[in-house]
Amino acid sequence: MPDTVSREVLPTPEVLRPWIAGIGSVSVGDEPTEPFVHLPEAATRVVVRTGEHGTRTTLVVGPRARASYDRGKRRVSCVELRLAPGTVRPLLGVPAVDLVGRAVRLDELPGPSARRLSDALRRLEPEEALAHLAEVLPEWLTAAADRSRTELVRAGVEAMSVRTGRTPAQVVDVARELAVSERQLRNLFAEGVGLSPKHYARVNRVRTVLDFAAACPWAELAAAIGYYDQSHMTTDFRTLMGVPPRSYFTGRLPDATPCQAIRRG
CATH class of the missing domain: 1.10.10.60 (Homeodomain-like)
Structure with missing residues (x-):
């Protein structure tokens, strides 16, 4: 049986690299039979999840202290932006420790940049969103970061x-x-x-x-x-x-x- 989970590493625009450690996509097919492994992860990730019917949700997934294994959901695709160390508070308005082991909606976080980012990621296709972020994100973060x-x-x-x-x-x-x-x-x-x-x-x-x-x-x-x-x-x-x-x-x-x-x- 062919693998029902596909992963791809996407190029990170040069201007985003001080703040974004990596960008990737994950897609789950029709019949996820193998456990979906969530590895231990030290980075906080901004995730754009597209469901079976095209509904797009923007989430923040905090650091994961230990691996977890789940059954996955059919016909789901995600684009993940791994935030570089020191990016969480200026972008999202909270310390990274507050997000450990949690998944929360991006637009519910207190940082004004979080709400603007959520709006852009929901409206735009991935390539358009990255181009937009390359224009605005460095300015937002440079102003907010210590x-x-x-x-x-x-x-x-x-x-x-x-x-x-x-x-x-x-x-x-x-x-x-x-x-x-x-x-x-x-x-x-x-x-x-x-x-x-x-x-x-x-x-x-x-x-x-x-x-x-x-x-x-x-x-x-x-x-x-x-x-x-x-x-x-x-x-x-x-x-x-x-x-x-x-x-x-x-x-x-x-x-x-x-x-x-x-x-x-």
């Missing part, structure tokens, strides 16, 4: 991420490098990311395992991305994904549940 806090949170995220040749730094070392206290660093992550620095690093490493498990022996991968050993990696993976790596990669997934209803702000 540049110094944005730069600090992005430097913290970079330091807590898996990078080529470097494993994620320790929280105490990142705080020292940025000349802030550990408490200040946690507050920066709460506002600009939504997850604590430690949980952000856990999500980032598990996502790296998902990206590279097929290309690298697990023990080598565990060492390369900062785990103590393969057992440590397996434990972290099971905690965030609900099953150990071997089960996940052989398709032995947790039972799927119905899609959650939208949680209103």
Whole structure:
């Protein structure tokens, strides 16, 4: 049976890249038989969802601390804009931590930019919407953002991420490098990311395992991305994904549940 879920990465206009970390589309066909996997996600996403009858809804989906598995809905397509660290408050009017594990309607959030964005995304087709956002979004966000806090949170995220040749730094070392206290660093992550620095690093490493498990022996991968050993990696993976790596990669997934209803702000 052909895959009923299709995914595509869409190009992000250069002018939006300081604020939008990536754009993608997901479409579900007529007969979704496999569980739809929602991976752990450190980014908040603005989602334009088009239903079976063409109804368009604009949502904000907050960071996801752990994976979830649902049955999906037939004939649904979504375009997702992944917000870069530090974008949530100036765009949506709330700290990212207030959105963790939630899906809310974009136009119900307090930021004036959120309502204008919702209106544009509902009215315009994806290509037109991106062109419009490239014109207006940088101006909205530059006016609303605290540049110094944005730069600090992005430097913290970079330091807590898996990078080529470097494993994620320790929280105490990142705080020292940025000349802030550990408490200040946690507050920066709460506002600009939504997850604590430690949980952000856990999500980032598990996502790296998902990206590279097929290309690298697990023990080598565990060492390369900062785990103590393969057992440590397996434990972290099971905690965030609900099953150990071997089960996940052989398709032995947790039972799927119905899609959650939208949680209103």
